[in-house]
Amino acid sequence: MEAPVPAAQVVQETPAPLAGIDAMLRQLEDDTLLTMRIIGYSAEQVQSKVDESVTLVDHIRDASSELSSLSATAHDLTMGLVRTTEKLDQASQSIERDISGTDDFIREAHALASDVTSRMERLGSAVERIASVVAVIGTVARQTNLLALNASIEAARAGPAGRGFAVVATEVKLLANEVQDATGDISSQIEMLQNFASESHEAVDRIATLIRRIDPVLGSVRDAVSAQIAGTRDVADRATQSLSFVGSVSSSAKAMQEMTESARAASRSAGSATGNMERSLHWLTQRSMAALRDTVVGNRRRYERVPILLEAVLSLDEISAPVQVIDLSKGGCLLAADITLFAVGMSGRLEAEKIGAINVTIVALSDDGVHVRFESPRPETIKRIEAAIEDVHHVNQPIITIIQGVAKEISDTFEDGVNSGEVALTDLITFDYQRIAGTDPIQYETKATPFYEEVLPPIYERWKDRCPSSLFMLACDRNSYIPIHHPQYSLPQRPGDHQWNDLNSRNKRIMERSKMLVAVRNRNPYAATLFQRHMSDGRIVPTTLMAAPIFVRGQLWGNVYLAKEL
Template structure:
């Protein structure tokens, strides 16, 4: 006996449309996740470029210090050359006129003292130059492959500075020996114990010493020429690195913002992207903060001018700098009720804070409102984040955003060279129709 099978009923147009819509929605959601991952990578690249920019800036400062020191060395070497020439001329005059030898010898002694002072100054500056070059080389090594060329040149500068220092020390040693010879010569002249032949022999020895000093000074000058060439190479390296970094940084910034805007547009279209719960939480918290501030105005707890106070008064002895405003006492009373509650919304939430339109955080989450520890910048940066102005790219964008929401991806500085990668949903805070600032809700990936 055959059993007839009933064919399945064809899907209705409405069901088929629903399937297509669901498939398209899933594609959009996957696209949003992929874009979010791209944004994360772009934020990490941007952060790495920021680190490299700081290194290049330090190298630029080292170059400025190096240029000043090389100028000082050049002046000291010019003084050595002039003083040595004067000493040589004094020897020649004394040999030609033995009657005035006492005065010439005294003049030589004074001139050689100037040479000694100049050589000692070169030694001191050369040591500083070596230290600057050493620090620049260390910073370049931190930059990895991008700083390799700079590191090689910086090492060469350090080596040349060491040679200049050695030449200067040789000059100082030769002058010390020569001064002793001149002192003995002067004593003999004063006693009239030296015969003319002895005087001529003494002058020959003095002249030879002066020539050795002149040769050392000439060698030092040649080394300075090489040192200047290397310094110019360093300057070119820094300039090229700065230009390349600016191009790369601007490109990464545009790429990051494009990724953020794409996710915003997808979320704004009504698609339930992964970030949507955090966006809604930020919007609700912003509305709650705005309502609390409006109630405070109506109840006379604060005036509008005080609520919108933008005169940030520095708190002495704070690092990073902290400031106060006329609305701090009020926000300390009102904001924790909202901000602390949102912290429990998800274990991914890192902080929830209200910033005024200039990025000023009067009242942070309680765990980040620790009193500063004097001299402990790293700890203060991580744990004492209230009463501070965050006017960086992310902080200002969130504070001044007036669209329904804003999504951003960035690295948060935790102090001591430690960073964490975060996403942030921001929503505007309005008080009686006037934009006061933004609610910043940061969460981890």
């Protein structure tokens, strides 16, 4: 167990005259962070409401889409109804015409039946008169037959003298018999004709009766068809009105759908604006912190920090977990670890290679990892920490030489451009960044962009082979603006593809990472900073970001920074 060492031996006290300023800056930083947190909460609430609005608008959009679909279906059905009623109206009119023709036929049949009845009546009268004549003829024939019989008797009495008369009487008798037979036959035929006429008269009467019975039925049918025609026309009128109404509903549904789409887009825009506001506030906070830490009194980091990679074990309470030291100073370190295992305020012991054992307290948890403070380290432990830091400087010296050479060449090139009038100093050191329309993430240009595009790529090309292990090497101005990136990261943006653009269109961007902002405002001969690089596959790779300043006529333009894996 290490013996504790007085803090005064390892921690430099803040000079008394600056203690008040230090406290003020500490309070300012705390207030800025608190304000950011409160505004962030408000932004989250606004975003939540915007999300609810978007959800509601989505529901309305779905409902309006369904209404539009139903309206279209109703329109089709109503159109079918209109066509059906038109066909029904045509059929009803055809029936009405047929019934009108039937009325004419019935009237003709009724007139014909009346005429037949009249003719049958006249025929009956004629037959009766014929029967009377035939009866007279029959009577005459019978009387003639009696006369012939009497003549025959008288001729017989007369003897031979009456023989000729007897022959005549016989012939007359035969003729009278034939007449009588004929009149009998005629009488039979007349009787049959009378019976037929009587039956025909009765049949015609029955037909006339049926025709008279059909007429009211046809009248009812006529009235029903007329009512049906009127009803069909009323249905057709209502169907036409329904069609017009459905058309209006469909138009309204389409208009509502368009409005919901506009509202949805507006809600999305509001959500994006809220997110942008939150990001802008976060960016402002980062820049405020970077600005404060860029001053002597504002930088509360009492010790130099260097990126490093050391295997270690962190033991807190009942937890013991393998970790990696990825950022080291004499006052504490940053550990790459599963932050869900730990909590702020937990204390324990860290055992790391090159350093040994040391008591620590967790002071913060972040996306970068677990931030710990060393608790009263022993002098020999401090010496081991200093030796580890010095080793980092020694290992980095070749890279330091390279980036300082690049920074000097860029400084000289910029100076030459200003001296020759090719570019103005106020265009190099500027806040006038013009947004490039339609870019997402946003890209910017300045008046000096054409100058950068001309002079920086050849410098990158000359130096890239000097440090093949580097991930990238770029010049970035003091506002974290990258005018020129490497070709593979300077591809034209794809409209609507934010993720692809973020990974492949990194030129002309203002990077919003606070550590990068601190790095590009470095004024020391060189600086090394830990940078967590987010990869396209979701991995976070601890990276060393090394920077060397670029000055133009004594003013800080920015830094050249080079990234390499730990």
